[in-house]
Amino acid sequence: TAGKGTCGASQWSAARETARRASKLDEEGLEVAVCRHGVILKGLNMYRGEIFAYPLFLQKELQAATNIHFYCTDISCKYWPYLQKTSVSMPELSPLLQMRPFLSVMHAKAHSTKCEIAWSGRNQEGAGTTAGEEVEMVNSFLSRCALTTKYMTKS
Template structure:
């Protein structure tokens, strides 16, 4: 594929992770980094080495591998806005990739906040990079494997606490939003029937509604 102009742009921001193509690094190292796929609970599921920087082919490979192992409905990435255009373009020439486009993509919080939010997994991987930077290839693979196994073990042991905390947080947030919605209906003199009618009109395709 020929790389399009400004393929890494999102508005006025440019991200080094948003590239279609990249030349091999001239540095005297085998890998430039690693990329991992995680579930919504933070478990490390798949990973790979970067040999040509942060290009779209790597997340596409991980996405394809995960689609074989599980029924994945949603796909989140820090540059999904640019990656999804690339995926649809590639799938146009490779029909076997079309099932990947049926997932529902969304942007991560890190992207939405211009990459200023703390990313727990990235922080962990950054520490791993410092430890393994000068290791041999075999030692690096072994160390990263041990770290990944330890990470998943900690996630598993703390999962009950995390889920309980999320449940309490979501329940409290739901109460706040319900109260806010109730106040909004009173201020605008709306009843539930009117709201449902307007929602149906918005969700109906053009040309279906008749007088």
């Protein structure tokens, strides 16, 4: 469902096509693309919460510069249909459909069993045995900076 971030009984604010409300903060967070070794490849500031446009931009940037076959996201089951729909109206995005999405090991546990089986990286041939939690590790490291910037307003 458009704008609904649900999978089974779980619901996430991260799985949205649009932001629901304006924030008092100038930047609401940081979205990063990380290789399986934990190296940050690309990043961007989030201005409107966690919406699909941010991973789409990062995926497009990485696809143009590298030969990536897989990408891991916490919301593959919702992002993939969005990407398919978007690539119909914007054919220049259709090469992104060659990259195969999968759920990280830990985030897959929050999805329905059917979704976990369909999207888990463990079930994707050629994906290897990566945990897919490298972004979480980078975010954990960067969280040390968040204490000083978390409550900064637009002024």
